[in-house]
Amino acid sequence: MNKLRLNESLRPSLLATLAAVALAGMGTATAFAQAQSYPVTPQQRAVAQETAQAGIPISELAPNAPDEYTVKPGDTLWAISRLFLRSPWRWPELWGMNLSEISNPHRIYPGQVLYLDKSGGRARLSTRRGGAADGTIKLSPRTRYESMAGMALPTLNPSLIEPFLSEPIIVDEDTLTTAPHIVAGNDNRVLLARGDRAYALGDANSPLIEVAGPIKTFRVFRNATPLQDPATGELLGYEAAYLGKAQLKRSQTITTELDKGKEVANVTPATIDIVAAREEMRAGDRLLPEPQRQLLSYAPRAPEQIINGRIVSVYGNAVQFAAQNQVVVINKGTRDGIESGHVLAILKNGETMIDRAGAPNNTGKAVVKLPNERIGLLMVFRPFDKASYALVLEINDTPRVGDLLVNP
Incomplete structure (x- = not known):
């Protein structure tokens, strides 16, 4: 892992940590880069600016908000926000409590200390004990070496939702019924597991054809379960059960031959290899293309509209x-x-x-x-x-x- 050489006197404010949210199991270095570019909405910035000027009422603090806290690797945005505020999703206000020291609220630097200033009946956070005072900070310049792996603090534990970012899906009825399907397993296997070879077919709109570039990977799903709105009865979609992954090894083909003077089309199924299996697969299970992995950041917040x-x-x-x-x-x-x-x-x-x-x-x-x-x-x-x-x-x-x- 590359090392970053950080001068302690130039190190950004820790409160940037409080808005950094990197989920989806992203690598720590990638998470750091993604966090820097994650947008702050105008509404969030406006709230932060308002709070920066006035602070927040003492009543909005969590009952046991500490006078000081050192952010450490393994902390989450949700936990730190809850530590200081009654409502963890109100992170822009926490950011605003120290806005003057933050240029980008999505950067992450664990290790600094937060000090809570409750003077004048309003609460503010600072990275200096006793608040801003005369604005002078005494520093002893020194060099610190840190791995980028320690920088990315997630909103929540990524393992809680990472599988759901790529596994189960909600689709309409036609998406699965028109998707390519497994025809049979090799050697007449009825149930397929990791390492097995199988054969699959797609229709004219979604044939299983090899193309130049990386090997095509598919997610395998079984018949979807309908999701119905408990209040209105509306059909919201179908939840497809994730079974595993398969890779395309050989394209399906169509050949024609004459049979009693008529052209007859012969379809040869594509060859696939099962490369991951959560459950055993069988003929009839459907294949959907593996989507590109998305690197997403999440900022917990209340919806702006009534829900x-x-x-x-x-x-x-x-x-x-x-x-x-x-x-x-x-x-x-x-x-x-x-x-x-x-x-x-x-x-x-x-x-x-x-x-x-x-x-x-x-x-x-x-x-x-x-x-x-x-x-x-x-x-x-x-x-x-x-x-x-x-x-x-x-x-x-x-x-x-x-x-x-x-x-x-």
């Missing part, structure tokens, strides 16, 4: 209840303005019950609906058109399919 949604499903074996750090599908997508990084509050849908001691209604029973209770937070990390994947960040009760989602 009223629901949890559609919990990923994995048709379970109804979700745990912390589990992935769920929600009934809001890009058509609703949902973006990666949007944080939503989970509300337990209050039960409707009979109040046996209350006054009856026209049915002879007193029916009441219990209030909706906030039970946690989730963050969207992979939006599709009508639905999105989201990670359950924190809970104080058990979310389930059908629970409500609102702005945090």
Whole structure:
């Protein structure tokens, strides 16, 4: 790993760390480069500038916000923001508390110390004890050698969502039904695993043809599960179950021959090798091209528009209840303005019950609906058109399919 030679007197402010978000399992050096170019929205910058001038009310700080904190490798943006603020997604305000020392809020330099200044009834952060004082910082110049691997701090633990960035997908009905499919395994194998050879066919619109360049890789999926909006009944798409990966070794071909004076087309399936397998594959499973790996940054934030949604499903074996750090599908997508990084509050849908001691209604029973209770937070990390994947960040009760989602 390349070393960076950093002069301590020129080292940028640590608070840049607090807006750096590098997920998707990206390499640390790549994450660093990606973080530098990740945009700050005008709204986020405006909030930061306003906070830089006035600070934030003491009441907006987390109850146990420390007077000082040293950021260390392994920290996450979510954890550090929660350390100082009641609402972790409000990172622009945390950035604004030290805006004068930050030129780029997406750069990452662990190791410096944050000091919390609560003078005058307002809170500010500084990288110097006691705030700005007279603006003079005494430094003893020295050289430090650090690996770039220590610079990239993720928003969350990347292992929680990395598989979902390339494995399960939400598609429309035609996407899978028209995709190439496995015809058979070599040596009459019925079930296919890593290392097996198989044969597959595509139609006229998506033939399996070799092209110049890298070997073509496909993801293998099985029949998709319909996703239905719990509130409206609308079909949001189909969740395709990821099985593994295959590489194209030989193109499918079409030859013609005369049979009783008529031309007959003979189709020879393409040859594929199974190079990764989560589950065993079989004839009929579908192939979709492996997408280019996307290096994405996520800034946890509340949606700018009003969101009223629901949890559609919990990923994995048709379970109804979700745990912390589990992935769920929600009934809001890009058509609703949902973006990666949007944080939503989970509300337990209050039960409707009979109040046996209350006054009856026209049915002879007193029916009441219990209030909706906030039970946690989730963050969207992979939006599709009508639905999105989201990670359950924190809970104080058990979310389930059908629970409500609102702005945090």
